[in-house]
Amino acid sequence: MSLFTMKNVQKTFAHEEVEEQILKGIDITLPEGKITALTGASGSGKSILLTIAAGLQTASGGQISFEQQELTSMRNEELRQIRAKQFGFIFQFAHLVPFLTVQEQLDLMLETAESPLSKQAQKKEIKQVLELIDMWKRKDAYPASLSGGEKQRVAVARAIIHSPKVLFADEPTASLDSKRSEEVMQLIQKLSKERNITVLMVTHDTDMLQFADHVVEMRDGKIVQDKIT
Incomplete structure:
Protein backbone atom coordinates (compact mmCIF):
# COMPACT_ATOMS: atom_id res chain seq x y z
CA MET A 1 0.00 0.00 0.00
CA SER A 2 1.14 3.59 -0.67
CA LEU A 3 2.54 5.74 2.12
CA PHE A 4 1.03 9.01 0.86
CA THR A 5 -1.67 9.57 -1.77
CA MET A 6 -3.83 12.44 -2.99
CA LYS A 7 -7.06 11.76 -4.85
CA ASN A 8 -9.21 14.33 -6.64
CA VAL A 9 -7.85 17.15 -4.45
CA GLN A 10 -9.60 20.45 -5.12
CA LYS A 11 -9.23 23.96 -3.77
CA THR A 12 -11.60 26.86 -4.35
CA PHE A 13 -11.19 30.41 -3.08
CA ALA A 14 -14.08 32.85 -2.86
CA HIS A 15 -13.46 36.49 -3.77
CA GLU A 16 -16.57 38.44 -2.75
CA GLU A 17 -19.26 36.67 -4.80
CA VAL A 18 -16.87 35.05 -7.27
CA GLU A 19 -15.32 31.60 -6.75
CA GLU A 20 -11.99 30.68 -8.28
CA GLN A 21 -10.96 27.03 -8.53
CA ILE A 22 -7.21 26.81 -7.91
CA LEU A 23 -6.82 23.02 -7.83
CA LYS A 24 -8.97 21.02 -10.25
CA GLY A 25 -8.90 17.39 -9.15
CA ILE A 26 -5.29 16.40 -8.39
CA ASP A 27 -4.28 12.73 -8.19
CA ILE A 28 -0.72 11.94 -7.00
CA THR A 29 0.92 8.98 -5.30
CA LEU A 30 4.29 9.73 -3.72
CA PRO A 31 6.89 6.95 -4.21
CA GLU A 32 8.07 5.95 -0.73
CA GLY A 33 11.62 7.03 0.10
CA LYS A 34 11.87 9.06 -3.12
CA ILE A 35 11.83 12.73 -4.11
CA THR A 36 8.74 13.99 -5.92
CA ALA A 37 9.13 17.43 -7.51
CA LEU A 38 6.12 19.63 -8.20
CA THR A 39 7.00 22.05 -10.98
CA GLY A 40 5.19 24.53 -13.21
CA ALA A 41 4.79 28.23 -13.80
CA SER A 42 3.86 30.67 -11.03
CA GLY A 43 0.15 30.42 -10.32
CA SER A 44 -0.10 26.78 -11.39
CA GLY A 45 -1.17 25.75 -7.86
CA LYS A 46 1.89 23.77 -6.81
CA SER A 47 2.61 25.60 -3.53
CA ILE A 48 -1.06 25.51 -2.53
CA LEU A 49 -1.11 21.77 -3.22
CA LEU A 50 1.96 21.27 -1.02
CA THR A 51 0.48 23.19 1.91
CA ILE A 52 -2.76 21.21 1.62
CA ALA A 53 -0.85 17.91 1.45
CA ALA A 54 1.08 18.93 4.57
CA GLY A 55 -2.09 19.75 6.48
CA LEU A 56 -1.30 23.47 6.68
CA GLN A 57 -4.55 24.41 4.95
CA THR A 58 -7.69 22.50 4.06
CA ALA A 59 -8.82 21.20 0.69
CA SER A 60 -12.23 22.06 -0.71
CA GLY A 61 -12.66 18.46 -1.84
CA GLY A 62 -10.90 15.16 -2.37
CA GLN A 63 -8.91 12.83 -0.12
CA ILE A 64 -5.37 12.85 1.26
CA SER A 65 -4.14 9.66 2.89
CA PHE A 66 -1.02 9.00 4.95
CA GLU A 67 -0.31 5.47 6.19
CA GLN A 68 -3.94 4.52 5.49
CA GLN A 69 -5.17 7.45 7.59
CA GLU A 70 -7.36 10.01 5.87
CA LEU A 71 -5.91 13.41 6.78
CA THR A 72 -8.81 15.33 5.25
CA SER A 73 -11.25 13.98 7.85
CA MET A 74 -9.01 14.32 10.92
CA ARG A 75 -9.62 16.63 13.86
CA ASN A 76 -7.16 19.51 14.23
CA GLU A 77 -5.33 17.96 17.18
CA GLU A 78 -4.86 14.63 15.42
CA PRO A 98 17.70 33.96 15.89
CA PHE A 99 18.50 33.51 19.59
CA LEU A 100 19.19 29.75 19.40
CA THR A 101 22.49 28.15 18.39
CA VAL A 102 22.70 25.57 15.62
CA GLN A 103 22.57 22.75 18.15
CA GLU A 104 19.68 24.35 20.04
CA GLN A 105 17.64 24.59 16.81
CA LEU A 106 17.70 20.78 16.61
CA ASP A 107 17.08 20.41 20.35
CA LEU A 108 13.91 22.45 19.99
CA MET A 109 12.72 20.35 17.04
CA LEU A 110 13.13 17.12 19.01
CA GLU A 111 11.23 18.65 21.91
CA THR A 112 8.43 19.85 19.63
CA ALA A 113 8.16 16.41 18.02
CA GLU A 114 8.04 14.79 21.48
CA SER A 115 10.95 12.53 20.57
CA PRO A 116 10.87 9.15 22.33
CA LEU A 117 14.69 9.12 22.47
CA SER A 118 16.48 9.54 25.78
CA LYS A 119 18.38 12.82 26.29
CA GLN A 120 21.63 10.96 25.76
CA ALA A 121 20.36 9.44 22.51
CA GLN A 122 19.10 12.85 21.37
CA LYS A 123 22.55 14.39 21.87
CA LYS A 124 24.10 11.54 19.90
CA GLU A 125 21.57 11.97 17.08
CA ILE A 126 22.16 15.73 16.91
CA LYS A 127 25.92 15.22 16.71
CA GLN A 128 25.51 12.60 13.98
CA VAL A 129 23.23 14.79 11.87
CA LEU A 130 25.39 17.91 12.26
CA GLU A 131 28.44 15.91 11.25
CA LEU A 132 26.48 14.63 8.26
CA ILE A 133 25.82 18.18 7.06
CA ASP A 134 29.35 19.32 7.98
CA MET A 135 28.10 21.73 10.67
CA TRP A 136 29.25 20.07 13.90
CA LYS A 137 32.14 22.52 14.28
CA ARG A 138 29.59 25.34 14.12
CA LYS A 139 27.16 23.81 16.61
CA ASP A 140 27.46 26.80 18.96
CA ALA A 141 27.04 29.44 16.23
CA TYR A 142 23.99 31.69 16.02
CA PRO A 143 22.10 32.20 12.73
CA ALA A 144 23.43 35.75 12.27
CA SER A 145 26.95 34.38 11.81
CA LEU A 146 25.97 31.74 9.22
CA SER A 147 26.02 32.06 5.44
CA GLY A 148 22.83 31.50 3.42
CA GLY A 149 23.94 28.01 2.46
CA GLU A 150 24.83 27.12 6.05
CA LYS A 151 21.45 28.35 7.29
CA GLN A 152 19.63 26.22 4.74
CA ARG A 153 21.71 23.15 5.64
CA VAL A 154 20.72 23.67 9.28
CA ALA A 155 17.09 24.03 8.17
CA VAL A 156 17.36 20.66 6.40
CA ALA A 157 18.90 19.08 9.50
CA ARG A 158 16.16 20.53 11.68
CA ALA A 159 13.52 19.14 9.33
CA ILE A 160 14.84 15.56 9.51
CA ILE A 161 16.27 15.34 13.05
CA HIS A 162 13.07 13.71 14.39
CA SER A 163 13.09 11.09 11.57
CA PRO A 164 9.92 12.18 9.77
CA LYS A 165 8.38 9.88 7.20
CA VAL A 166 7.49 12.73 4.82
CA LEU A 167 9.47 15.89 4.14
CA PHE A 168 7.71 18.88 2.55
CA ALA A 169 10.04 21.37 0.86
CA ASP A 170 8.66 24.59 -0.64
CA GLU A 171 11.26 26.16 -2.98
CA PRO A 172 14.13 25.05 -0.69
CA THR A 173 16.83 26.47 -2.98
CA ALA A 174 15.14 29.64 -4.26
CA SER A 175 17.18 31.95 -2.01
CA LEU A 176 20.54 30.35 -2.91
CA ASP A 177 22.99 30.63 -5.78
CA SER A 178 23.43 27.68 -8.14
CA LYS A 179 26.38 26.15 -6.27
CA ARG A 180 24.66 26.29 -2.87
CA SER A 181 21.40 25.08 -4.43
CA GLU A 182 23.11 21.93 -5.68
CA GLU A 183 24.74 21.36 -2.29
CA VAL A 184 21.39 21.60 -0.49
CA MET A 185 19.68 19.31 -3.00
CA GLN A 186 22.48 16.76 -2.77
CA LEU A 187 21.98 16.81 0.99
CA ILE A 188 18.21 16.32 0.70
CA GLN A 189 18.76 13.50 -1.79
CA LYS A 190 21.33 11.81 0.48
CA LEU A 191 19.11 12.03 3.56
CA SER A 192 16.07 10.80 1.65
CA LYS A 193 17.93 7.69 0.55
CA GLU A 194 19.73 6.96 3.81
CA ARG A 195 16.71 7.53 6.06
CA ASN A 196 13.96 6.41 3.67
CA ILE A 197 12.27 9.82 3.80
CA THR A 198 9.56 10.52 1.23
CA VAL A 199 9.99 14.05 -0.14
CA LEU A 200 7.44 16.34 -1.78
CA MET A 201 9.23 19.40 -3.14
CA VAL A 202 8.00 22.47 -4.98
CA THR A 203 10.53 24.05 -7.34
CA HIS A 204 10.49 26.40 -10.30
CA ASP A 205 14.18 25.73 -10.99
CA THR A 206 14.41 23.11 -13.73
CA ASP A 207 18.06 22.45 -12.80
CA MET A 208 16.84 20.96 -9.52
CA LEU A 209 14.71 18.35 -11.29
CA GLN A 210 17.82 16.22 -11.82
CA PHE A 211 17.61 15.30 -8.13
CA ALA A 212 14.00 14.11 -8.34
CA ASP A 213 12.84 10.53 -8.82
CA HIS A 214 9.32 11.61 -9.75
CA VAL A 215 8.36 14.83 -11.56
CA VAL A 216 4.84 16.23 -11.59
CA GLU A 217 4.24 19.28 -13.78
CA MET A 218 1.24 21.49 -13.07
CA ARG A 219 -0.53 24.08 -15.17
CA ASP A 220 -3.65 26.06 -14.25
CA GLY A 221 -4.47 23.82 -11.31
CA LYS A 222 -4.15 20.55 -13.21
CA ILE A 223 -1.44 17.93 -13.72
CA VAL A 224 -0.14 18.01 -17.28
CA GLN A 225 2.73 15.56 -16.80
CA ASP A 226 3.47 12.85 -14.22
CA LYS A 227 6.59 10.79 -14.80
CA ILE A 228 9.07 8.64 -12.91
CA THR A 229 12.60 9.70 -13.87
Missing part, protein backbone atom coordinates in the same frame (compact mmCIF):
# COMPACT_ATOMS: atom_id res chain seq x y z
CA LEU A 79 -3.49 16.43 12.37
CA ARG A 80 -1.20 18.55 14.54
CA GLN A 81 0.28 15.43 16.09
CA ILE A 82 1.04 13.94 12.67
CA ARG A 83 2.59 17.21 11.45
CA ALA A 84 4.79 17.42 14.54
CA LYS A 85 5.93 13.80 14.65
CA GLN A 86 5.72 12.39 11.12
CA PHE A 87 6.29 15.41 8.84
CA GLY A 88 9.28 17.69 8.29
CA PHE A 89 9.23 21.11 6.66
CA ILE A 90 11.74 23.20 4.68
CA PHE A 91 10.87 26.57 3.20
CA GLN A 92 12.49 29.05 0.82
CA PHE A 93 14.14 30.81 3.73
CA ALA A 94 15.63 28.94 6.68
CA HIS A 95 13.51 30.68 9.36
CA LEU A 96 15.96 29.72 12.10
CA VAL A 97 15.25 31.02 15.60
Whole structure:
Protein backbone atom coordinates (compact mmCIF):
# COMPACT_ATOMS: atom_id res chain seq x y z
CA MET A 1 0.00 0.00 0.00
CA SER A 2 1.14 3.59 -0.67
CA LEU A 3 2.54 5.74 2.12
CA PHE A 4 1.03 9.01 0.86
CA THR A 5 -1.67 9.57 -1.77
CA MET A 6 -3.83 12.44 -2.99
CA LYS A 7 -7.06 11.76 -4.85
CA ASN A 8 -9.21 14.33 -6.64
CA VAL A 9 -7.85 17.15 -4.45
CA GLN A 10 -9.60 20.45 -5.12
CA LYS A 11 -9.23 23.96 -3.77
CA THR A 12 -11.60 26.86 -4.35
CA PHE A 13 -11.19 30.41 -3.08
CA ALA A 14 -14.08 32.85 -2.86
CA HIS A 15 -13.46 36.49 -3.77
CA GLU A 16 -16.57 38.44 -2.75
CA GLU A 17 -19.26 36.67 -4.80
CA VAL A 18 -16.87 35.05 -7.27
CA GLU A 19 -15.32 31.60 -6.75
CA GLU A 20 -11.99 30.68 -8.28
CA GLN A 21 -10.96 27.03 -8.53
CA ILE A 22 -7.21 26.81 -7.91
CA LEU A 23 -6.82 23.02 -7.83
CA LYS A 24 -8.97 21.02 -10.25
CA GLY A 25 -8.90 17.39 -9.15
CA ILE A 26 -5.29 16.40 -8.39
CA ASP A 27 -4.28 12.73 -8.19
CA ILE A 28 -0.72 11.94 -7.00
CA THR A 29 0.92 8.98 -5.30
CA LEU A 30 4.29 9.73 -3.72
CA PRO A 31 6.89 6.95 -4.21
CA GLU A 32 8.07 5.95 -0.73
CA GLY A 33 11.62 7.03 0.10
CA LYS A 34 11.87 9.06 -3.12
CA ILE A 35 11.83 12.73 -4.11
CA THR A 36 8.74 13.99 -5.92
CA ALA A 37 9.13 17.43 -7.51
CA LEU A 38 6.12 19.63 -8.20
CA THR A 39 7.00 22.05 -10.98
CA GLY A 40 5.19 24.53 -13.21
CA ALA A 41 4.79 28.23 -13.80
CA SER A 42 3.86 30.67 -11.03
CA GLY A 43 0.15 30.42 -10.32
CA SER A 44 -0.10 26.78 -11.39
CA GLY A 45 -1.17 25.75 -7.86
CA LYS A 46 1.89 23.77 -6.81
CA SER A 47 2.61 25.60 -3.53
CA ILE A 48 -1.06 25.51 -2.53
CA LEU A 49 -1.11 21.77 -3.22
CA LEU A 50 1.96 21.27 -1.02
CA THR A 51 0.48 23.19 1.91
CA ILE A 52 -2.76 21.21 1.62
CA ALA A 53 -0.85 17.91 1.45
CA ALA A 54 1.08 18.93 4.57
CA GLY A 55 -2.09 19.75 6.48
CA LEU A 56 -1.30 23.47 6.68
CA GLN A 57 -4.55 24.41 4.95
CA THR A 58 -7.69 22.50 4.06
CA ALA A 59 -8.82 21.20 0.69
CA SER A 60 -12.23 22.06 -0.71
CA GLY A 61 -12.66 18.46 -1.84
CA GLY A 62 -10.90 15.16 -2.37
CA GLN A 63 -8.91 12.83 -0.12
CA ILE A 64 -5.37 12.85 1.26
CA SER A 65 -4.14 9.66 2.89
CA PHE A 66 -1.02 9.00 4.95
CA GLU A 67 -0.31 5.47 6.19
CA GLN A 68 -3.94 4.52 5.49
CA GLN A 69 -5.17 7.45 7.59
CA GLU A 70 -7.36 10.01 5.87
CA LEU A 71 -5.91 13.41 6.78
CA THR A 72 -8.81 15.33 5.25
CA SER A 73 -11.25 13.98 7.85
CA MET A 74 -9.01 14.32 10.92
CA ARG A 75 -9.62 16.63 13.86
CA ASN A 76 -7.16 19.51 14.23
CA GLU A 77 -5.33 17.96 17.18
CA GLU A 78 -4.86 14.63 15.42
CA LEU A 79 -3.49 16.43 12.37
CA ARG A 80 -1.20 18.55 14.54
CA GLN A 81 0.28 15.43 16.09
CA ILE A 82 1.04 13.94 12.67
CA ARG A 83 2.59 17.21 11.45
CA ALA A 84 4.79 17.42 14.54
CA LYS A 85 5.93 13.80 14.65
CA GLN A 86 5.72 12.39 11.12
CA PHE A 87 6.29 15.41 8.84
CA GLY A 88 9.28 17.69 8.29
CA PHE A 89 9.23 21.11 6.66
CA ILE A 90 11.74 23.20 4.68
CA PHE A 91 10.87 26.57 3.20
CA GLN A 92 12.49 29.05 0.82
CA PHE A 93 14.14 30.81 3.73
CA ALA A 94 15.63 28.94 6.68
CA HIS A 95 13.51 30.68 9.36
CA LEU A 96 15.96 29.72 12.10
CA VAL A 97 15.25 31.02 15.60
CA PRO A 98 17.70 33.96 15.89
CA PHE A 99 18.50 33.51 19.59
CA LEU A 100 19.19 29.75 19.40
CA THR A 101 22.49 28.15 18.39
CA VAL A 102 22.70 25.57 15.62
CA GLN A 103 22.57 22.75 18.15
CA GLU A 104 19.68 24.35 20.04
CA GLN A 105 17.64 24.59 16.81
CA LEU A 106 17.70 20.78 16.61
CA ASP A 107 17.08 20.41 20.35
CA LEU A 108 13.91 22.45 19.99
CA MET A 109 12.72 20.35 17.04
CA LEU A 110 13.13 17.12 19.01
CA GLU A 111 11.23 18.65 21.91
CA THR A 112 8.43 19.85 19.63
CA ALA A 113 8.16 16.41 18.02
CA GLU A 114 8.04 14.79 21.48
CA SER A 115 10.95 12.53 20.57
CA PRO A 116 10.87 9.15 22.33
CA LEU A 117 14.69 9.12 22.47
CA SER A 118 16.48 9.54 25.78
CA LYS A 119 18.38 12.82 26.29
CA GLN A 120 21.63 10.96 25.76
CA ALA A 121 20.36 9.44 22.51
CA GLN A 122 19.10 12.85 21.37
CA LYS A 123 22.55 14.39 21.87
CA LYS A 124 24.10 11.54 19.90
CA GLU A 125 21.57 11.97 17.08
CA ILE A 126 22.16 15.73 16.91
CA LYS A 127 25.92 15.22 16.71
CA GLN A 128 25.51 12.60 13.98
CA VAL A 129 23.23 14.79 11.87
CA LEU A 130 25.39 17.91 12.26
CA GLU A 131 28.44 15.91 11.25
CA LEU A 132 26.48 14.63 8.26
CA ILE A 133 25.82 18.18 7.06
CA ASP A 134 29.35 19.32 7.98
CA MET A 135 28.10 21.73 10.67
CA TRP A 136 29.25 20.07 13.90
CA LYS A 137 32.14 22.52 14.28
CA ARG A 138 29.59 25.34 14.12
CA LYS A 139 27.16 23.81 16.61
CA ASP A 140 27.46 26.80 18.96
CA ALA A 141 27.04 29.44 16.23
CA TYR A 142 23.99 31.69 16.02
CA PRO A 143 22.10 32.20 12.73
CA ALA A 144 23.43 35.75 12.27
CA SER A 145 26.95 34.38 11.81
CA LEU A 146 25.97 31.74 9.22
CA SER A 147 26.02 32.06 5.44
CA GLY A 148 22.83 31.50 3.42
CA GLY A 149 23.94 28.01 2.46
CA GLU A 150 24.83 27.12 6.05
CA LYS A 151 21.45 28.35 7.29
CA GLN A 152 19.63 26.22 4.74
CA ARG A 153 21.71 23.15 5.64
CA VAL A 154 20.72 23.67 9.28
CA ALA A 155 17.09 24.03 8.17
CA VAL A 156 17.36 20.66 6.40
CA ALA A 157 18.90 19.08 9.50
CA ARG A 158 16.16 20.53 11.68
CA ALA A 159 13.52 19.14 9.33
CA ILE A 160 14.84 15.56 9.51
CA ILE A 161 16.27 15.34 13.05
CA HIS A 162 13.07 13.71 14.39
CA SER A 163 13.09 11.09 11.57
CA PRO A 164 9.92 12.18 9.77
CA LYS A 165 8.38 9.88 7.20
CA VAL A 166 7.49 12.73 4.82
CA LEU A 167 9.47 15.89 4.14
CA PHE A 168 7.71 18.88 2.55
CA ALA A 169 10.04 21.37 0.86
CA ASP A 170 8.66 24.59 -0.64
CA GLU A 171 11.26 26.16 -2.98
CA PRO A 172 14.13 25.05 -0.69
CA THR A 173 16.83 26.47 -2.98
CA ALA A 174 15.14 29.64 -4.26
CA SER A 175 17.18 31.95 -2.01
CA LEU A 176 20.54 30.35 -2.91
CA ASP A 177 22.99 30.63 -5.78
CA SER A 178 23.43 27.68 -8.14
CA LYS A 179 26.38 26.15 -6.27
CA ARG A 180 24.66 26.29 -2.87
CA SER A 181 21.40 25.08 -4.43
CA GLU A 182 23.11 21.93 -5.68
CA GLU A 183 24.74 21.36 -2.29
CA VAL A 184 21.39 21.60 -0.49
CA MET A 185 19.68 19.31 -3.00
CA GLN A 186 22.48 16.76 -2.77
CA LEU A 187 21.98 16.81 0.99
CA ILE A 188 18.21 16.32 0.70
CA GLN A 189 18.76 13.50 -1.79
CA LYS A 190 21.33 11.81 0.48
CA LEU A 191 19.11 12.03 3.56
CA SER A 192 16.07 10.80 1.65
CA LYS A 193 17.93 7.69 0.55
CA GLU A 194 19.73 6.96 3.81
CA ARG A 195 16.71 7.53 6.06
CA ASN A 196 13.96 6.41 3.67
CA ILE A 197 12.27 9.82 3.80
CA THR A 198 9.56 10.52 1.23
CA VAL A 199 9.99 14.05 -0.14
CA LEU A 200 7.44 16.34 -1.78
CA MET A 201 9.23 19.40 -3.14
CA VAL A 202 8.00 22.47 -4.98
CA THR A 203 10.53 24.05 -7.34
CA HIS A 204 10.49 26.40 -10.30
CA ASP A 205 14.18 25.73 -10.99
CA THR A 206 14.41 23.11 -13.73
CA ASP A 207 18.06 22.45 -12.80
CA MET A 208 16.84 20.96 -9.52
CA LEU A 209 14.71 18.35 -11.29
CA GLN A 210 17.82 16.22 -11.82
CA PHE A 211 17.61 15.30 -8.13
CA ALA A 212 14.00 14.11 -8.34
CA ASP A 213 12.84 10.53 -8.82
CA HIS A 214 9.32 11.61 -9.75
CA VAL A 215 8.36 14.83 -11.56
CA VAL A 216 4.84 16.23 -11.59
CA GLU A 217 4.24 19.28 -13.78
CA MET A 218 1.24 21.49 -13.07
CA ARG A 219 -0.53 24.08 -15.17
CA ASP A 220 -3.65 26.06 -14.25
CA GLY A 221 -4.47 23.82 -11.31
CA LYS A 222 -4.15 20.55 -13.21
CA ILE A 223 -1.44 17.93 -13.72
CA VAL A 224 -0.14 18.01 -17.28
CA GLN A 225 2.73 15.56 -16.80
CA ASP A 226 3.47 12.85 -14.22
CA LYS A 227 6.59 10.79 -14.80
CA ILE A 228 9.07 8.64 -12.91
CA THR A 229 12.60 9.70 -13.87
